[in-house]
Amino acid sequence: MTARYTPTRDELAGVLAGEPRYRVDQVWDGLYRQLAEPAQMTNLPAALRSRLTDELAPSLTQVVRRESDGGDTVKYLWALDDDSRIETVLMLYPDRVTVCVSSQAGCAMGCGFCATGQAGFTRHLSVGEIVEQVVVAGRDARAMGRRLANVVFMGMGEPLANEAAVWAAVERMHGAIGLSARHITISTVGIVPGIRTLAARPLPVNLAVSLHAANDELRDELVPINRRYPLEQLMDACAGYLAAKGRRLSFEWALIDGVNDRPSDARELSRWCRRFRLPAHVNLIPLNPTPGYPTVGSPASKVRDFRDLLVGLGVNATVRRNRGTDIDAACGQLAAGQPVTLRDSRGTSGSPR
Numbered sequence: 001m002t003a004r005y006t007p008t009r010d011e012l013a014g015v016l017a018g019e020p021r022y023r024v025d026q027v028w029d030g031l032y033r034q035l036a037e038p039a040q041m042t043n044l045p046a047a048l049r050s051r052l053t054d055e056l057a058p059s060l061t062q063v064v065r066r067e068s069d070g071g072d073t074v075k076y077l078w079a080l081d082d083d084s085r086i087e088t089v090l091m092l093y094p095d096r097v098t099v100c101v102s103s104q105a106g107c108a109m110g111c112g113f114c115a116t117g118q119a120g121f122t123r124h125l126s127v128g129e130i131v132e133q134v135v136v137a138g139r140d141a142r143a144m145g146r147r148l149a150n151v152v153f154m155g156m157g158e159p160l161a162n163e164a165a166v167w168a169a170v171e172r173m174h175g176a177i178g179l180s181a182r183h184i185t186i187s188t189v190g191i192v193p194g195i196r197t198l199a200a201r202p203l204p205v206n207l208a209v210s211l212h213a214a215n216d217e218l219r220d221e222l223v224p225i226n227r228r229y230p231l232e233q234l235m236d237a238c239a240g241y242l243a244a245k246g247r248r249l250s251f252e253w254a255l256i257d258g259v260n261d262r263p264s265d266a267r268e269l270s271r272w273c274r275r276f277r278l279p280a281h282v283n284l285i286p287l288n289p290t291p292g293y294p295t296v297g298s299p300a301s302k303v304r305d306f307r308d309l310l311v312g313l314g315v316n317a318t319v320r321r322n323r324g325t326d327i328d329a330a331c332g333q334l335a336a337g338q339p340v341t342l343r344d345s346r347g348t349s350g351s352p353r
């Protein structure tokens with residue numbers, strides 16, 4: 001048995017050995033263009049359909065599907081074959097449809113404000129497990145009369161800690177599903193070697209860097225991996241990515257009341273952007289509540305003030321609309337039903353000030 005969305009086209013040809021050559025194209029097209037289940041591939045003989053249903057097993061078993069925002073946000077909780085859990089979020093906007101996919105079950109980066117980080121790391125996802133999230137969300141969008149065209153790696157996990165599988169999934173989304181690389185965004189906590197690897201990859205995907213702080217002292221606390229890859233290195237890698245790709249770079253900034261929403265934070269950020277000539281776009285979002293982190297998001301007025309200050313300093317910044325908070329589907333709230341630990345004795349990393 002093979003995971004349905006793992007085989008390459010050549011490997012699929014192996015699964016279809018003994019069938020006429022054109023079957024490979026039909027099945028490939030059925031899986032990725034029509035987003036069909038084998039049973040729905042009516043251009044195949046019934047016996048082959050049932051063989052493929054058995055041999056190309058889906059990797060995701062739906063545990064829960066929840067909607068919010070009047071059906072415009074859908075969160076899926078999936079069980080994987082080893083019973084670990086991941087989540088995917090589908091977001092329907094008036095002008096576009098975006099799916100937010102997970103790249104790992106859990107996350108090892110330990111950002112204290114993030115529910116995924118609070119639950120710890122389980123394992124990397126495979127290519128097939130990542131791609132299947134896009135396929136099933138695309139199928140669901142189509143059932144709602146919409147076409148999925150955007151993918152963001154902002155679900156559970158750190159994509160650049162699982163770069164090889166993430167990249168193979170990007171290539172599959174681009175080459176087989178037909179999504180534009182310009183509509184795919186990889187969000188990273190700031191794994192510098194991963195950013196450099198990505199810069200050398202052929203497709204021009206968007207890069208989002210979860211910054212949250214613009215001085216090492218504060219960032220060391222909020223985002224522990226900063227101790228390994230401090231801001232100087234991170235900004236240099238970002239500049240390298242921009243130079244290589246000419247693609248949009250964005251910084252994610254979750255505003256935490258009284259922690260990283262001060263005028264000095266905005267000024268420090270603008271200094272980095274100037275120094276590295278980074279025409280970055282800053283996405284501001286008030287921190288979403290998570291069980292393991294007592295500090296709260298900045299109130300709306302402070303979020304606006306922070307944005308205005310950044311814009312005044314010449315930094316492009318917008319406030320991101322929050323989605324799915326009532327079903328724990330918003331940024332940083334994905335824990336796949338795992339109990340999240342309360343802050344413990346692991347030191348001060350990510351602890352509120």
Ligand code: SAH
Pocket residue numbers: 113114115153154155156157158159187188189208209210252253254285286287288289290331332333
């Ligand atoms: N590991 C990657 C991608 C997944 S997290 C990364 O960190 O970039 C997706 C985004 O949600 C990141 O920008 C992350 O910093 C942000 N985030 C995490 N917890 C959050 C919270 N409680 N409120 C708002 N955003 C949060």
Ligand code: SF4
Pocket residue numbers: 107108109110111114115116117118155156157158189210332
């Ligand atoms: Fe991992 Fe990203 Fe959450 Fe940090 S914010 S713990 S890197 S998923």
